[in-house]
Amino acid sequence: MNEPLFSYSSLWQVAFDTFRAMGCADDHAKTASDVLLSADLRGIDSHGLARLSGYVRLWEANRINSKPNLRIVHESPSTAVVDGDGGLGLVVAPFAMKVAINKAQAAGTGWVAVKGSNHFGIAGYHAMMALPHDMIGMAMTNASPLVAPTFSVERLLGTNPICVAIPAGKQPPFVADFATTTAANGKLEILQRKNEDAPQGWIQTQEGSPSTNANELKLGGALIPLGSDREHGSHKGFCLGAWVDIFSAVLSGANYGPWVPPFVSFLAPPAHPVGEGIGHFFGAMRVDAFRPADDFKHHMDQWIARFRAAKTVEGVDKLIIPGDPERESEIERRAHGIPLNPKVVDDLRALAKKMKVKVNFPD
Amino acid sequence: MNEPLFSYSSLWQVAFDTFRAMGCADDHAKTASDVLLSADLRGIDSHGLARLSGYVRLWEANRINSKPNLRIVHESPSTAVVDGDGGLGLVVAPFAMKVAINKAQAAGTGWVAVKGSNHFGIAGYHAMMALPHDMIGMAMTNASPLVAPTFSVERLLGTNPICVAIPAGKQPPFVADFATTTAANGKLEILQRKNEDAPQGWIQTQEGSPSTNANELKLGGALIPLGSDREHGSHKGFCLGAWVDIFSAVLSGANYGPWVPPFVSFLAPPAHPVGEGIGHFFGAMRVDAFRPADDFKHHMDQWIARFRAAKTVEGVDKLIIPGDPERESEIERRAHGIPLNPKVVDDLRALAKKMKVKVNFPD
Numbered sequence: 001m002n003e004p005l006f007s008y009s010s011l012w013q014v015a016f017d018t019f020r021a022m023g024c025a026d027d028h029a030k031t032a033s034d035v036l037l038s039a040d041l042r043g044i045d046s047h048g049l050a051r052l053s054g055y056v057r058l059w060e061a062n063r064i065n066s067k068p069n070l071r072i073v074h075e076s077p078s079t080a081v082v083d084g085d086g087g088l089g090l091v092v093a094p095f096a097m098k099v100a101i102n103k104a105q106a107a108g109t110g111w112v113a114v115k116g117s118n119h120f121g122i123a124g125y126h127a128m129m130a131l132p133h134d135m136i137g138m139a140m141t142n143a144s145p146l147v148a149p150t151f152s153v154e155r156l157l158g159t160n161p162i163c164v165a166i167p168a169g170k171q172p173p174f175v176a177d178f179a180t181t182t183a184a185n186g187k188l189e190i191l192q193r194k195n196e197d198a199p200q201g202w203i204q205t206q207e208g209s210p211s212t213n214a215n216e217l218k219l220g221g222a223l224i225p226l227g228s229d230r231e232h233g234s235h236k237g238f239c240l241g242a243w244v245d246i247f248s249a250v251l252s253g254a255n256y257g258p259w260v261p262p263f264v265s266f267l268a269p270p271a272h273p274v275g276e277g278i279g280h281f282f283g284a285m286r287v288d289a290f291r292p293a294d295d296f297k298h299h300m301d302q303w304i305a306r307f308r309a310a311k312t313v314e315g316v317d318k319l320i321i322p323g324d325p326e327r328e329s330e331i332e333r334r335a336h337g338i339p340l341n342p343k344v345v346d347d348l349r350a351l352a353k354k355m356k357v358k359v360n361f362p363d
Numbered sequence: 364m365n366e367p368l369f370s371y372s373s374l375w376q377v378a379f380d381t382f383r384a385m386g387c388a389d390d391h392a393k394t395a396s397d398v399l400l401s402a403d404l405r406g407i408d409s410h411g412l413a414r415l416s417g418y419v420r421l422w423e424a425n426r427i428n429s430k431p432n433l434r435i436v437h438e439s440p441s442t443a444v445v446d447g448d449g450g451l452g453l454v455v456a457p458f459a460m461k462v463a464i465n466k467a468q469a470a471g472t473g474w475v476a477v478k479g480s481n482h483f484g485i486a487g488y489h490a491m492m493a494l495p496h497d498m499i500g501m502a503m504t505n506a507s508p509l510v511a512p513t514f515s516v517e518r519l520l521g522t523n524p525i526c527v528a529i530p531a532g533k534q535p536p537f538v539a540d541f542a543t544t545t546a547a548n549g550k551l552e553i554l555q556r557k558n559e560d561a562p563q564g565w566i567q568t569q570e571g572s573p574s575t576n577a578n579e580l581k582l583g584g585a586l587i588p589l590g591s592d593r594e595h596g597s598h599k600g601f602c603l604g605a606w607v608d609i610f611s612a613v614l615s616g617a618n619y620g621p622w623v624p625p626f627v628s629f630l631a632p633p634a635h636p637v638g639e640g641i642g643h644f645f646g647a648m649r650v651d652a653f654r655p656a657d658d659f660k661h662h663m664d665q666w667i668a669r670f671r672a673a674k675t676v677e678g679v680d681k682l683i684i685p686g687d688p689e690r691e692s693e694i695e696r697r698a699h700g701i702p703l704n705p706k707v708v709d710d711l712r713a714l715a716k717k718m719k720v721k722v723n724f725p726d
Contacts, residue, residue, distance in 0.1 A: 074652075074653060075652075076470065076471030076472075076649070077469075077471055079471040079648070106440075107440045108474075109439075109442060150682075151675050151676055153674050156669070156670060156673060164602075166609055174605070176602035176603075180599075182590070183596065201595050202595075207677075208675075227545070227591075232545050232595070233544075233545045239527075239541055240539075242670075243527050243539060246529055246537065246663070246666065250663055250666055251650070251654065253654055253662075256666055274662065285442070287614070289442040290442055290476050290614040291616055296614065299616075299619070299638070303608075307519060307605075310512065312515055312571075316514040319512055319513075319514055320513070320598065322598075322602050
């Protein structure tokens with residue numbers, strides 16, 4: 001798979017111009033492009049430019065408001081609820097995370113639930129906003145219902161990711177960013193493109209039987225919570241996905257469970273919504289609200305160094321600390337360019353043409 | 364397995380008298396007994412009276428302080444660090460959770476990290492303390508290192524449980540309380556007693572190979588993070604366990620990772636500790652810091668009702684909502700008594716004799 005490489009700046013410009021063409025204000029288009037491209041940099045290709053046309057289609061279907069009035073609708077010293085006004089999650093989420101950081105400055109911690117939003121890109125971008133402030137950052141979101149809880153044949157939850165970003169001193173930060181299912185949908189998409197089967201334990205059929213068909217979701221099948229089956233703890237993965245759903249949507253007043261509006265424009269949102277848009281939940285905790293920041297960082301360095309030095313199974317060099325692969329991808333791709341699947345490039349060119357946006361990378 | 368049944372009050376009294384005999388003050392002995400017995404009531408037999416002799420042995424080894432000076436050593440409007448002074452986790456944890464609840468009353472949320480503690484019983488007890496206040500409760504703790512991160516052959520983490528307790532209206536509360544490993548240690552103990560093999564994916568040998576030997580931990584093997592293997596997301600289980608460890612111990616100044624002092628008295632604590640005792644982390648969030656409590660409860664009722672009504676796989680009546688099995692166990696056992704394994708009963712009688720405590724249940 002030798003995919004052509006594209007410079008960060010040329011891809012960023014296409015995203016920015018496209019968001020501007022949707023009617024986004026300059027600062028919103030800039031933020032949305034930063035968030036979207038951070039996925040491509042960090043190697044989470046399913047959540048980056050490959051999704052740009054999806055956002056545009058939702059906007060065309062009047063399901064994304066490119067000029068949202070973002071505002072706090074409820075608050076306490078350490079909490080807030082933000083109404084995203086149907087805006088791009090890529091813009092709503094950083095706004096809400098800033099509110100969480102501001103609350104934490106004053107109260108030690110800040111916790112913000114969001115309603116009226118849309119897909120927010122990668123959770124990691126938002127949680128990591130806390131790091132330069134010597135804060136721990138958290139981000140979670142609910143998502144299109146594609147996941148069947150343990151023993152269910154209905155798709156009631158999204159892949160509902162969680163990110164926890166923790167600052168260190170000399171070591172790079174600890175950044176755990178993961179879907180609460182055995183495998184994220186993006187991994188299935190890769191198998192679909194390669195026409196390969198999925199491992200056992202990732203998906204089930206419409207009747208709830210095990211399946212290895214990477215296209216099973218199109219036949220009414222479902223993704224499975226982390227753990228794969230009851231004997232291996234899938235009820236715990238269900239707990240995680242449910243927790244994310246409730247914090248993101250029941251606390252905020254967004255849609256939850258099977259009522260979450262799907263990301264794809266060709267599926268209509270449920271006819272009788274129980275809330276507004278999709279929901280997110282963010283947290284920021286000042287580490288010096290617990291102990292002096294230097295003490296904390298010293299011990300985080302020791303934690304990371306000890307785990308990184310762990311004795312490993314044969315054939316594996318060293319333990320992977322959460323955040324390592326994404327950070328290494330970002331260094332590599334900033335230096336040498338971002339690989340894009342040819343289908344994504346074609347899609348991007350067609351999109352640019354439709355939106356009357358100039359594409360400044362070579363054929 | 365028709366085990367003899369014992370009344371809650373008779374078992375509670377044995378625990379209370381034993382804690383008093385250790386030198387605990389009346390109110391501490393009462394709290395510790397409430398917490399310990401809540402595990403027996405809720406069907407988490409591994410964390411209840413079966414552990415009483417373990418606490419006594421740690422006290423005999425001068426590793427539990429029965430007269431701790433519990434105090435807040437650092438705080439902000441929404442946070443605190445509690446020093447457990449080497450006390451019983453069964454007493455330290457409810458103290459810290461009360462601090463979190465008080466912080467939440469004033470600031471919307473309260474977050475408390477604890478150092479200098481010991482095993483705190485079931486996470487669920489502490490998290491559920493928030494429910495009568497119309498608050499969401501959270502509890503987590505690190506624990507004896509028995510778990511190998513993905514690709515590691517070293518035991519660096521505990522089973523590090525998380526509990527999230529969320530109030531509802533007419534429905535019972537949502538209470539997710541789970542170890543962040545594929546299987547908790549208590550499940551292995553049950554297999555050991557029955558002389559049965561463990562399923563694939565629960566444990567590995569000292570060299571990191573898959574094992575089904577329920578006694579593998581005694582041979583240097585390890586429990587495995589939720590997910591079982593890399594292909595099924597064990598790196599996500601590692602993220603969860605690491606998150607719990609860092610929040611519980613790096614934020615508070617307790618021991619983390621392989622430095623956590625083991626619960627069993629026959630294993631000495633590490634010679635060069637990096638902190639004090641074991642660590643916990645608690646949270647309380649007022650639901651009306653996000654939206655009116657009645658709105659929240661109405662939507663939680665709808666969430667629970669919708670999931671409970673989900674179409675299930677053949678042979679399963681209805682979806683299990685987190686907290687259902689434990690609540691049903693408590694109703695059953697309060698009415699008809701608590702079953703105890705004959706080995707646990709013998710152990711309890713021997714303990715009572717040693718501590719000069721009267722046992723008021725029949726032979």
